[in-house]
Amino acid sequence: MHSWRLSYCLIVLIVFVTLFTIFEIQIVDLRDKNAHLEQLVFRVQTQADNQIEVEDTDENLVVIYNRVPKTGSTSFVGVAYELCKRNKFHVLHINITANMHVLSLPNQYKFVRNITRWTDMKPALYHGHMAFLDFARLGAAEKPLYINIVRKPLDRLVSYYYFLRYGDNFRPTLIRRKHGDKMTFDECVEKGQSDCEPSNMWLQIPFFCGHSAECWKPGNKWALERAKENLLNNYLLVGITEQMEDFIMVLEATLPRIFRGATEHYMKSNKSHLRQTVQKNIPSAMTVAKIQQSAIWRMENELYEFAVQQFNFIKKRTLLGPGEKIQSYMYEKIRPK
Numbered sequence: 001m002h003s004w005r006l007s008y009c010l011i012v013l014i015v016f017v018t019l020f021t022i023f024e025i026q027i028v029d030l031r032d033k034n035a036h037l038e039q040l041v042f043r044v045q046t047q048a049d050n051q052i053e054v055e056d057t058d059e060n061l062v063v064i065y066n067r068v069p070k071t072g073s074t075s076f077v078g079v080a081y082e083l084c085k086r087n088k089f090h091v092l093h094i095n096i097t098a099n100m101h102v103l104s105l106p107n108q109y110k111f112v113r114n115i116t117r118w119t120d121m122k123p124a125l126y127h128g129h130m131a132f133l134d135f136a137r138l139g140a141a142e143k144p145l146y147i148n149i150v151r152k153p154l155d156r157l158v159s160y161y162y163f164l165r166y167g168d169n170f171r172p173t174l175i176r177r178k179h180g181d182k183m184t185f186d187e188c189v190e191k192g193q194s195d196c197e198p199s200n201m202w203l204q205i206p207f208f209c210g211h212s213a214e215c216w217k218p219g220n221k222w223a224l225e226r227a228k229e230n231l232l233n234n235y236l237l238v239g240i241t242e243q244m245e246d247f248i249m250v251l252e253a254t255l256p257r258i259f260r261g262a263t264e265h266y267m268k269s270n271k272s273h274l275r276q277t278v279q280k281n282i283p284s285a286m287t288v289a290k291i292q293q294s295a296i297w298r299m300e301n302e303l304y305e306f307a308v309q310q311f312n313f314i315k316k317r318t319l320l321g322p323g324e325k326i327q328s329y330m331y332e333k334i335r336p337k
Contacts, residue, residue, distance in 0.1 A: 058257040061089075061123035062115060062144040063236075066130050068207050070159045071151040072241045073127070079248065079262050080125050082269065089258050090121045094128025101131050102211050112138045123257060132210040132230055146234055147251070148208070150307045151241035153201045153300035154283070154291055161185050161195060162280040189287045198294035205303055208235075224299045228306050237314065238307050247311070250318045 067073035188196035208227035209215030239247025
């Protein structure tokens with residue numbers, strides 16, 4: 001009888017220990033699931049907060065395209081004007097007296113205040129032929145995103161030379177300043193005329209350098225270094241005229257709030273190349289060699305090559321090649337839980 005009671009107590013004890021162990025395992029499992037659930041909820045809330053923040057930021061987006069003349073800027077801006085109504089943003093042209101590229105100090109201050117506080121116009125793309133303007137120097141808490149396009153310096157100069165004489169197909173009836181002058185660019189260089197002097201190439205460097213007096217001194221080494229520094233640190237993207245389609249593709253991938261659908265529009269629209277010089281003769285090898293001997297060409301070309309290197313670096317990591325996977329990122333190991 002005693003043996004039976006002992007066996008019974010032993011069985012009850014084993015059952016109790018087993019049930020207790022199962023119960024403990026279930027509690028631990030429940031705690032793990034609850035912790036995992038809390039982490040998931042935290043991630044979802046974080047993503048939602050981030051999405052709201054991104055959306056709010058995009059609605060206040062301001063992009064400035066301080067376009068360098070004769071780099072394909074009219075064609076690019078034409079895409080923006082075509083998309084602005086569909087994508088619900090504003091495009092505004094900055095028209096400066098007498099086509100000046102530098103603003104007076106009072107206008108710099110007012111321009112910065114106007115752009116940062118004009119909420120009714122946001123999101124917005126501003127464009128105009130003006131030098132880079134440092135918003136932080138003028139006390140602005142918010143900085144716009146700068147974009148631009150550069151072109152081979154001699155190609156840009158030759159295009160501008162013939163543009164002043166023959167106009168373009170954008171406004172064919174407009175009489176240009178040098179209308180009637182039939183002198184070719186080769187003849188101009190041979191005769192040493194002022195319209196084809198290398199100093200006329202000094203434009204892309206000061207546009208990126210900014211509003212400092214040193215920026216506008218042709219051949220100034222400091223201006224070149226400042227231009228490269230600004231291009232690298234103060235521009236979201238600087239494209240290349242010869243790679244306009246890729247420039248638009250990168251912008252669409254980066255700023256879809258404004259440029260959604262831009263690539264398709266540029267590729268399919270008959271307005272992709274709005275402004276083309278009516279007549280343009282390619283300079284001879286002798287002319288090219290003579291121009292390339294100048295220090296100004298070498299400096300402008302250095303900036304151009306620097307921009308090409310930076311753009312290709314960004315493009316390679318933004319646009320997918322055959323068989324390449326889309327880059328993504330996520331947040332993990334978030335503490336505290």
